[in-house]
Amino acid sequence: MTSDKLKTPTIALGTWAWGDSGETGDGYFGSSLTQAGLEEVADKAHAAGFTLWDTAIVYGMGRSETMLGEVLKRYARSDYQLSTKFNPRIAGTSDTSMADMLEQSLANLGTDYIDLYWIHNPADV
Structure with a gap:
C-alpha cells in the first residue's frame, strides 16, 4: 500500500527575488539571473535532490511565482513540491480573498495544485 501523505523535504529552495529586476531585489540571490541562469540553478538543484520550491505571491508581486x-x-509536476503563501496584508476585503489569491498563485505558477500553502506575515490575522 502506498501512502498519499506528503513527505516534506528537510530543506526548500527559496525564490524570493526570482524575476525581480528592480532596485528592490538588487543584490539578492536570483535578482540578476536570466531565465536561462535560473534554469541552470534549477537543474543543479534537481540533480542534487532538491524537490521543494518556495515562493510567495508578494515576491515581486507575482513575478517570482x-x-x-x-x-x-x-520537470514532471510529480517530481517536485511547491510552497507559496497567502498574504493577508495585500488580500483585500472580499469574503473569498484567500481563494482569490490562491487562484492567482496557481495561474502564476502554471499548475493546478500547491503542496504547501502558508500564511505570510500573519500579524493581526
Missing part, C-alpha cells in the same frame, strides 16, 4: 513556474516546466 511566474518565473518559477516557467523554470519548472522542464
Whole structure:
C-alpha cells in the first residue's frame, strides 16, 4: 500500500527575488539571473535532490511565482513540491480573498495544485 501523505523535504529552495529586476531585489540571490541562469540553478538543484520550491505571491508581486513556474516546466509536476503563501496584508476585503489569491498563485505558477500553502506575515490575522 502506498501512502498519499506528503513527505516534506528537510530543506526548500527559496525564490524570493526570482524575476525581480528592480532596485528592490538588487543584490539578492536570483535578482540578476536570466531565465536561462535560473534554469541552470534549477537543474543543479534537481540533480542534487532538491524537490521543494518556495515562493510567495508578494515576491515581486507575482513575478517570482511566474518565473518559477516557467523554470519548472522542464520537470514532471510529480517530481517536485511547491510552497507559496497567502498574504493577508495585500488580500483585500472580499469574503473569498484567500481563494482569490490562491487562484492567482496557481495561474502564476502554471499548475493546478500547491503542496504547501502558508500564511505570510500573519500579524493581526
